[in-house]
Amino acid sequence: MSLRSRIASETAIVLATLAAGLAVGAAVAAGFHAPPLRVMATMLTSWRSLPDVVAEYSAMLALTGAAFAVPVYAGLFNIGAEGSFQLGALVALWAALKWGGLAAPIALGVAAGALLSGLAGWLRVRLSVNEVLSTIMLNWIVYWLLLYLVATKLEDPYNPQRTLEVPRSSRLPWITIGSTQIPSTIVIAAAVLAVLWVFLRMTRWGLALRFAGANEWTSRTRGVNVGLYRVASMAVAGLLAGLAGAIHILGYSHAIDVIGGAVKGFGYNGIGVALMGRNDPLAIIPAAVLFATLLTGSSLVEPIYGVPKEAGDFIVGVIVVLLAVPEAFRLLSRLRRR
Amino acid sequence: MEPVVELRGIVKVYPDGVRALDGVSLRLYPGRVHAVLGENGAGKTTLMRILYGEIKPTRGELLLDGRPARFRGTRDAIRRGIAMIYQHPRLVPTLTVWENVLLYFASAGVPEGEAEERLEEARRITGFDVPLDARVEDLPLGARQRAEILRSIAAGARVLILDEPTTNLTPQEFEGLARAIEGAKREGLAVAYITHRLPEVKAIADLVTVLRRGRVVASELDPRGASEEELARLMVGELPPRPSRSRGGPGDRVVLSIEGLRARGRMEVFVERLEVREGEVLGLAGVEGNGQEELVGAIVGYTPRLSGRVVVLGRVNPTPREYYRAGAAYIPGDRSKALVLHFSVAENLAFLRYAHEGPALLTFSRLARLYREVAGEYGIVAESPWAPAGSLSGGNQQKLLAASQLHMRPRFLLAVNPTRGLDVATTRYVRGLIARLADEGAGVMLVSSDLDEIIELSDRVAVISRGRITGILPAGKATPERIGLLMGGAA
Numbered sequence: 001m002s003l004r005s006r007i008a009s010e011t012a013i014v015l016a017t018l019a020a021g022l023a024v025g026a027a028v029a030a031g032f033h034a035p036p037l038r039v040m041a042t043m044l045t046s047w048r049s050l051p052d053v054v055a056e057y058s059a060m061l062a063l064t065g066a067a068f069a070v071p072v073y074a075g076l077f078n079i080g081a082e083g084s085f086q087l088g089a090l091v092a093l094w095a096a097l098k099w100g101g102l103a104a105p106i107a108l109g110v111a112a113g114a115l116l117s118g119l120a121g122w123l124r125v126r127l128s129v130n131e132v133l134s135t136i137m138l139n140w141i142v143y144w145l146l147l148y149l150v151a152t153k154l155e156d157p158y159n160p161q162r163t164l165e166v167p168r169s170s171r172l173p174w175i176t177i178g179s180t181q182i183p184s185t186i187v188i189a190a191a192v193l194a195v196l197w198v199f200l201r202m203t204r205w206g207l208a209l210r211f212a213g214a215n216e217w218t219s220r221t222r223g224v225n226v227g228l229y230r231v232a233s234m235a236v237a238g239l240l241a242g243l244a245g246a247i248h249i250l251g252y253s254h255a256i257d258v259i260g261g262a263v264k265g266f267g268y269n270g271i272g273v274a275l276m277g278r279n280d281p282l283a284i285i286p287a288a289v290l291f292a293t294l295l296t297g298s299s300l301v302e303p304i305y306g307v308p309k310e311a312g313d314f315i316v317g318v319i320v321v322l323l324a325v326p327e328a329f330r331l332l333s334r335l336r337r338r
Numbered sequence: 339m340e341p342v343v344e345l346r347g348i349v350k351v352y353p354d355g356v357r358a359l360d361g362v363s364l365r366l367y368p369g370r371v372h373a374v375l376g377e378n379g380a381g382k383t384t385l386m387r388i389l390y391g392e393i394k395p396t397r398g399e400l401l402l403d404g405r406p407a408r409f410r411g412t413r414d415a416i417r418r419g420i421a422m423i424y425q426h427p428r429l430v431p432t433l434t435v436w437e438n439v440l441l442y443f444a445s446a447g448v449p450e451g452e453a454e455e456r457l458e459e460a461r462r463i464t465g466f467d468v469p470l471d472a473r474v475e476d477l478p479l480g481a482r483q484r485a486e487i488l489r490s491i492a493a494g495a496r497v498l499i500l501d502e503p504t505t506n507l508t509p510q511e512f513e514g515l516a517r518a519i520e521g522a523k524r525e526g527l528a529v530a531y532i533t534h535r536l537p538e539v540k541a542i543a544d545l546v547t548v549l550r551r552g553r554v555v556a557s558e559l560d561p562r563g564a565s566e567e568e569l570a571r572l573m574v575g576e577l578p579p580r581p582s583r584s585r586g587g588p589g590d591r592v593v594l595s596i597e598g599l600r601a602r603g604r605m606e607v608f609v610e611r612l613e614v615r616e617g618e619v620l621g622l623a624g625v626e627g628n629g630q631e632e633l634v635g636a637i638v639g640y641t642p643r644l645s646g647r648v649v650v651l652g653r654v655n656p657t658p659r660e661y662y663r664a665g666a667a668y669i670p671g672d673r674s675k676a677l678v679l680h681f682s683v684a685e686n687l688a689f690l691r692y693a694h695e696g697p698a699l700l701t702f703s704r705l706a707r708l709y710r711e712v713a714g715e716y717g718i719v720a721e722s723p724w725a726p727a728g729s730l731s732g733g734n735q736q737k738l739l740a741a742s743q744l745h746m747r748p749r750f751l752l753a754v755n756p757t758r759g760l761d762v763a764t765t766r767y768v769r770g771l772i773a774r775l776a777d778e779g780a781g782v783m784l785v786s787s788d789l790d791e792i793i794e795l796s797d798r799v800a801v802i803s804r805g806r807i808t809g810i811l812p813a814g815k816a817t818p819e820r821i822g823l824l825m826g827g828a829a
Contacts, residue, residue, distance in 0.1 A: 204696055205698075207689050207700060208693055214680070215675075218689075221670065
C-alpha cells in the first residue's frame, strides 16, 4: 500500500470511529432527555467557554501521551507517567517554595521524573522486572508520598485544604490572544513534541531506538546497546511527564489540594492520547486537544443540560476507546509476536 | 497418454488487480514428474493453489480424468486425490505426527482403522521413516516435509504437488526426496514439481513447463534435451553473466585471523586457526546448524567468546561496533530477521548502514539520497524509499541487505547464505557483487550451505562439522565429493 493510500485509509478509520463515538454520545444524551446534538456540540466546543482549561489539559495530555509513546518505540509499556507527573509537580513546588525562580524548579522536577521512570527501565533491563508492574507500584508510592507531604510539610497554614502557593517569581507567564488568556504551557508542550518528533524520525539515535524496540537481534549485531536504549527511553518518558507536572504547578495550578485532584489523572489519560495519536509525537497533539476538549466539555453538560457528569465522562470514554482501539490492537499483537 | 488432471486457460486476477496468471494450461500425467519452472513471482504457486482448490481461478477450467471438476475448497481436492506439499510444512506443530496423520485422514475420508496399514504401504513406497509419536515442533523441517508426503500418499493421493520442496533440505535429504518421488512414480502418481532450481529439474523431471510473469513460455519440454542455460534463459528472459573471479591471488595482508577461538551459542564451536587475506574469498561449507551461527556471531562480536582471539582488520576481539568501525561488514543469513519489515526501505537501509557510525542527522532528504545512490548502484526495485521493506520481493530485500553493507566499501565482508531463496538472475547478481568486492582487494568469508555457491566463488574452502573445522581445501581440490565427506565429519 502506498503512503498516500495508507494515510487516506487511516484518516477514514479515524473519522468513522469518531462519528460512531459521537453517535453513541448523542444517544446517551437523548437517554437523559437532553437535546443530543446540542450536548455533543457543547462538548466539542468547550474551548469557547473555557479556553484556558482546554489549553492546559491539551498541553499536559500531549506531554504525558508522549511519555507513553517513547518507550513503546523501544518495546516497553510505561504506565508510570502518572507517578512521574506527580513527582515532577511535587518537586517543582518544593523547589519553588525553597528557592523561587524558574530554573531550579523546572530542572529538578524534570530530573525527578526522569529518575523515577529511569529506575523502572533499569529494573526491567537489569533484573527483568516487568515495567508495567513496577511503574504502577511506583505511581502509588508517589501518590501517597504526595498526599502526606501536601498535608504536612507543604501545607498552607491559612488554607489547610491545599499547599502553599508557588511564589510569583516561579510562575510561568500567560499568553493573551485578543480577549482570552491561556497558559504558556501549551507552547512549551508543542515545542517539546516537535523536538521529540525530529529526534525520533530524523536522527541516528532515534532510528537506533526504534530498531532496538522492533528488532533486538539486528540491533545487537549492529552494535546498538539495546538495554541502554531501553533505560534511556524510560528516562526520557519520565523527563516528559516530570516536565508536564512541573510546568502544570508553575504555570497553572500553583498549588496542590489535599486530595491531589490538581495533579491526578493526567498520566493515565496520556495512554489514551498516545494510542489515539497512533504513537506519533505530532499526531499526539491533535489527539490531546480532542481529549482535553471532551474532558472539559463533560464538565459543562451537567450545569447546562442537567446530564450527570458521569454520563459526560462515559461519552468521553466511548470516543477515546473507539479511537484508540486500532493502535492498541497493533501494539498488543506486536508484543505477542515477540 | 491421458492426463490425470488438466488445467486449461487459467487466468487469475487478484483483488488488488495483479494478474498472476494469464491463460496458463498444464497437464499432469500418471507416473510422470512434471516440473513447473519459473522465477519468484512467475505464478507457479498461484497455479498450484488453484489446482489444490485453495483459490478460485478468474477464468479457465479444471479437468479431472477428462471431466470438468470444480473444487469448493482444499477438502474437495484432497478427497479427489490431490495433495499439496507446501514450501513450508503446514502440520500442527503442537500435535504428534500420528495425530497430524489422523487429522488429514479425516479430511481425506480415510477410515481410522486403515490408517496403520496405509502408512506402512506409504512407507514402503517412499522409503521414508518418520517417528510417529514425536511432536512436530521437535522435528527438523526436512522430517516434517517427509511426514507430509507420507500421509498424503497414505491417504491415497493420485496427484502430488511439491512446492519448492528443497527450500529447507540438505543435499543428503534431497537424495531421499528424489528416491521417494521415484517410488511415487512407480505407483502411478502424477507429480507436479514446482521449482526455480535448474539442477533439480534436470535430476528429477520427465517434463518441464516454464512460466514467466504468469504465462507459459515453454510447454512440456524434455529436460534432457535442454541445457541449463537454455532453461534459465526461458525462465528469466536474459541472464546476467555468471560471476567470474579474476583470482589475482590473495595479498599479504591478513584481514581476519582466528586463533584458538571457543564460543558458545546454541552449541559450542572451537576453531584452532583460520585466516582470510585481502583479495581472497574463503568459503565456509557445512550442513546448517553445525556451528556456523556461533562462529559468525563470535567474529562480529555478538556471541560471547569464551577464549582465544579474533582479529578483524587489526582489531583484537572487537565488539560489534568496533567490528564495523574497523571497516568490516556483515550480511546476515536470514533477511527477515535482519530487517524490520514494517519500517521503510530507506530506514532499514540507513540503520544497517549507519548504526555503528554515521551522520547524527538523518533527514528525509538524506535518506532519500542514500536510497537513490544505493538503489541505482545495486538495482533495487521498490515502489518508493518510504514503502515498508516487507513490500519488497525477497530478492529485493536481499539486495537491500547486501547493498547496505557493500555501500560501506568494506575491507572485510562476512556473508552468510547471501543468495538463499533467490531466483537465478538475482543469485548471479549478488554473487557477482561478492566476486567483484574480492577482486577489488577486500577479504571475504562466505558462509553458505549451498555448495555450488561456495565452489563458484571461493579461493579456499573450509568445512565445518559439529563445531569444528574438519578441513581446508584450495579451490582446485574443493570438489563437492570431498567437501561432502568433510561435512559429514570425515577427516
